[in-house]
Amino acid sequence: MAVEALGSAPRVRVAPWNDPIIRGWVFQIVVVGLVAGLAWYLVSNTIDNLNRQKIASGFDYLGREAGFEIGDSMIEYSPASTYARAIWVGILNTLRVAVLGIILSTILGTLIGIGRLSPNWLLGKICAWYVEAFRNVPLLLWLFLFYKLISEAFPGPRQAISALWQSVFLSNRGLYFPVPMADPIHKWMGVALLVGIAGAVMLHRWAKRRQEATGQPFPSISAGFGVVIGLPLLVWLAAGAPSAISWPELKGFNFEGGTVIQPEFTALLVGLVLYTSAFVAEIVRSGILALHKGQSEAAAALGLSRAQSMRLVMLPQALRVIVPPMTSQYLNITKNSSLAIAIGYPDLVASINVTINQTGQAIENILLIMAAYLSVSLSISAFMNWYNKRIALTER
Numbered sequence: 001m002a003v004e005a006l007g008s009a010p011r012v013r014v015a016p017w018n019d020p021i022i023r024g025w026v027f028q029i030v031v032v033g034l035v036a037g038l039a040w041y042l043v044s045n046t047i048d049n050l051n052r053q054k055i056a057s058g059f060d061y062l063g064r065e066a067g068f069e070i071g072d073s074m075i076e077y078s079p080a081s082t083y084a085r086a087i088w089v090g091i092l093n094t095l096r097v098a099v100l101g102i103i104l105s106t107i108l109g110t111l112i113g114i115g116r117l118s119p120n121w122l123l124g125k126i127c128a129w130y131v132e133a134f135r136n137v138p139l140l141l142w143l144f145l146f147y148k149l150i151s152e153a154f155p156g157p158r159q160a161i162s163a164l165w166q167s168v169f170l171s172n173r174g175l176y177f178p179v180p181m182a183d184p185i186h187k188w189m190g191v192a193l194l195v196g197i198a199g200a201v202m203l204h205r206w207a208k209r210r211q212e213a214t215g216q217p218f219p220s221i222s223a224g225f226g227v228v229i230g231l232p233l234l235v236w237l238a239a240g241a242p243s244a245i246s247w248p249e250l251k252g253f254n255f256e257g258g259t260v261i262q263p264e265f266t267a268l269l270v271g272l273v274l275y276t277s278a279f280v281a282e283i284v285r286s287g288i289l290a291l292h293k294g295q296s297e298a299a300a301a302l303g304l305s306r307a308q309s310m311r312l313v314m315l316p317q318a319l320r321v322i323v324p325p326m327t328s329q330y331l332n333i334t335k336n337s338s339l340a341i342a343i344g345y346p347d348l349v350a351s352i353n354v355t356i357n358q359t360g361q362a363i364e365n366i367l368l369i370m371a372a373y374l375s376v377s378l379s380i381s382a383f384m385n386w387y388n389k390r391i392a393l394t395e396r
Helices: 002-006 020-052 083-116 121-135 139-153 185-214 220-238 263-289 293-301 306-343 348-359 362-391
Strands: 161-163 168-171 174-177 249-251 254-256 259-261
Touching (some): 185 220, 263 306, 293 306, 306 362
Antiparallel strands (some): 161 168, 168 174, 249 254
């Protein structure tokens, strides 16, 4: 009797339509079928309508000549380039703003978040006012404000403000400064930079294992910085140290030569960084407050200063709370960069918008925008999820 009591109860036979497992599979198959049918209906109707109105479809237009200029490009581009290259220029411009915005907003937001916890009354209030001001005003208004300030606060090219012995010029057209002229060795210097970064990461890991094993610290930060800078420098010296410089010169109504940081890019980057850093500051502040106060007390008992306590004790532990919501802010700063079209910065949306006006193929171009932002967002999410798992506490 005891054995029968401990044994599993026999399964009661029920009709197939009452079995929860079968019913669950049937419901899922029906839902998937309905979604697939709806998608087929929408796609077929769209194709029929396009054919009826004699509107071209497909992506063949990407190989045709674009015929429009892009004022700010990281790669070589001209109106004779294809639509595909114009869209690629827009993607690179978007990535440039997103990457710089993520880095700068993380640094500024962390400082402001720590500043809100400062015992200094004035510093705490200034940081609190900053957060409230930027969080409660739409980003688009900040972009308009910064663009007008930058474009109207400085004189025209002929009255440009010069500095560093007439080599740097600041006007309402942007900041012009000299740059090295293109040379084949620059490609190998870029490779050396990537190798140096990888070497610095490996050096830091080795120094950490060494300190855990022997207790002896190693200056991995300064040594890693030397590796990152030293390798490209050695490659440059080995190639004969090419030093040809392109200097900006005033010709006609604008400067030629050198390179320029345009006001549209500056306004977009400043607006995104200041706006997003207000949200980052609150995430950092809440992450630090989530820690038990005994952590800071223990750090003080060990003789650590407030800066050392924050850098070595509080922030490393708070990262486990900070990283998940920070992912959302990184995604937001990438997607919010699409507001660049409002101030004339040629990002992905601007390039696609001109392409739609010229080709009339809106559906294909909108799909390209969606695919680009989806790819970038999923990449950011994947990296942050990997980092979150890496710093997570593991049970022994």
